[in-house]
Each structure stands twice: as structure tokens, then as C-alpha cells.
Amino acid sequence: MNTNNSIRLNKVLRELNISLDKVITVFSKLGYEIEARPTTKIDLYLYELLKIELKYDAPVKPVFFNDNLITTPSVINKVREKFGIPKSIYKYYSPTEYSFESVQYKYLYFAKPSDFNDPFDCNNNLISFINENSKNKTRHKSKEKKFAKKMKNVGICCFSRTKDSVLMWSHYASKHKGYISFAFY
Template sequence: MTEFQIDDEYKIFQEKETGIWHYKKNGVILPKKVEKAFKFYSPSSYNIDSLQNSYFHLSNPSSFNDPFDCNFNLIESSEDLKKINEMTTVKRNNTSNLGVVSMTEVIDNHLMWAHYTNNYCGFVLEFNGKEISVIPNEDQTIGGTFIKVIYLKKLIKVKKEYPFAIQHMLRTKLKHWEYEQEWRFITFLGPKRDRILRYDPGKVKGLYIGYQMKDCEPSAYETVLKIHSLLYPRIPIYIVKPHPTKLELYFESLKQF
């Protein structure tokens, strides 16, 4: 097999020269890299700590708000078909040896700010998507890839024998999630099963703070400003809020000192 038609929009095909599998959407090859990647955070103490100590939390897909994301049922095998009548519950996407960091290529989406920063009470980090890297740790991770999520009108199963089956399971979501424009860093965990993955703070390119953070989370707001001045003094910092006269978000540059 050198190509597979997923639905009327998406197709997977194999490049003859390299053997690499690519995704196409409406005939256009999906990019392997993104110019800018943004990580949204709520104002929890855990997220403030990750900012201060420059690390990502590698999520288990079982914690995702979409139960069909990374769901085992996206891969079909003859064994699955034999057992399907015996199943009393839907297979859940609990993958103890898998870690995922979800990011996005958009910063000005109103829903993202509402859903993932606690209604503009959190913050966002900007990375150069072409330079995303982590501090290697052989005991912690086994390989890793940074890929663009695809959004289908209807979830499609692929056979277990297909060489792209695992990737299909890890990057496929339903169409109504498309507003997220998600990219995700995916890695399999090493022997320690440690879900704290450190990154190079020098790769952070910008810090964005929701306009309500100062009022709804004042201590977190002050802490984020202190962390910026100590660890990231050279990167720009913005307050994100509704534009006073236009129906769009406004990014106000914040000069601390």
C-alpha cells in the first residue's frame, strides 16, 4: 500500500524516494513544521511552577477532554472484531507509556482563551515551532515527534497492519475541534515514566497574559511578572484583551520596568 483515502478531504500517501508517509488535505500536503506554536495555560499553581522551572507536563490521553482523542478504537484488528460483542464498556484512551504536549498555531482565537486560560485569567507561551526541543533524558523519553492534528467529519478506523495506524490514532480528532488548530509533541515514556519534560527556556519567544488575570488571580499575576523579569527578560510580554473599538483581540505590549 502506498496511499490510503481517509475521507473526502484527507488522504495518506507514501513518498517513494524516502518511504515517509504524508497527509494531504484537499490535495495539499500538510506541513511538517509550523512557524509559531503557542501553549495555553490556566492560572493554576502547577502551571506557574512549570513556567518558573521551564518544563512541559506530558499528559496521558486519558485526561483529555475528548474521550475519542487517541482512542484505541481508531485502530481496527481482526482480534478486536472477534471480541467486540464481549465488550461491556468503550475502550478508553489510557496510555500509561505515552506523553503528549498539546499546542496550537493560533493565538487570537477567542474560544482558546476562554476554554484554556480560565476565561482570560491565564497565560500563553510562544515558541518557534521549527525550534521546539527538549532537554534529552534517556530514562524519560523514547523518541518524539511534533505533528499537526487532523480533523475528520466522521472518525474512521484503520487496520492495525497499516504502517501509519499508530500515527492515525494519535493525531485524529473530530471536525468540531478544528478551531484549536492543534499541534502536538508526542513521545513514549522511558523506564522512569516521568511526565515532567524540561525545555530550553531560550526557545521561548513571547509571553501573553489574559486581561482578567490581574483581577481574578492577582498573586499569580505578580508571580508571572517576576518570573518574566528573572528568567525571560528579553522576550516580549503582552496583555491580551478585547480591542476597544474593533471586534477582535488586542495585544498590548507590557513594559514592566
């Protein structure tokens, strides 16, 4: 088994907060037999399949709004240093008339956050506008209003560094019926 494309069960158990018995039961129902040891390695495909089967949602972590989160060239450079610049990026599409048209005429659609299928994406209620530096930890109501106003005029177009994510194919490519396009750098 390729170690770059696998994960140990003990890591899966911790991350998903489930028991080894539960994992074995789910895989058995799906027709996969795995060794019932925490040190057993499973393919990343099986790991993604397990998350789908368990309807796993990653825990939501609050985002704190402060001036350091504003995207500036220095912030972008720090992200690039940490993750590197991908050699190619991928866009997952559903097989619709509009998505074929966007590839044919070489344009991108920027969706409003209010149109997202995930209610947690770009949700203002998940952002803390509390001033951490003040003694009373007061809210930045003016920043909160500005942010909400800006979000009404924002469009988002998403890309991926990977072309083989089971979750991306499931969610953004109509349950594996869509396609991807890519760009090389």
C-alpha cells in the first residue's frame, strides 16, 4: 500500500471520534474487510468513503475578525510559503448547460455566498467581531456591519489543488457525474 495515499486507523478514530468497532462495522456493511487494529493503514479513498457514510462534518472553528485577517500581499505570501504554489489547479463542475458554456467561452461564475448549499460557508454568525484587546471585550459593531454589507457584493469561485478528492467529486461534480477543468502554472 502506498504510504502517501493511506492513513492509520488510530488517526481516523481520533479525528472522527469513533470506535474501532464502529469503523469495522461500517466497512463491513460497505463490503470492505480491514484488519481490526489501530495501526492498520487504509486508503484515503476508504477514509473519504467512511466520512461520507458517517455523514461527518468537520467541527466548526470560529474565525476571529481582526486586521491580521485582511488579505494583503504579505498574507498571501505567507500562505504560499506554507502550502506552496500548486503546479495546477482544478475546478469541479456539474454537467449543466451553464457549466459547459463557461468552459467553452472561458469564463468563471462567481456565486453569492447566500446561494451556497452549505449554510456554514461564509456565515457571519461564525465570525467573532469581539475586540480581544479591550477590557470588556466589546463587539466591533461597525466592522460587523461593514463586513455584512461587503458580503452582499462578494462572489466566490472555488478551486482545488487535487483532482481526485471523493468529497469534491461528490459535492461539486453532481455525485461523480460531472467533470473537472484545470489550469497549469
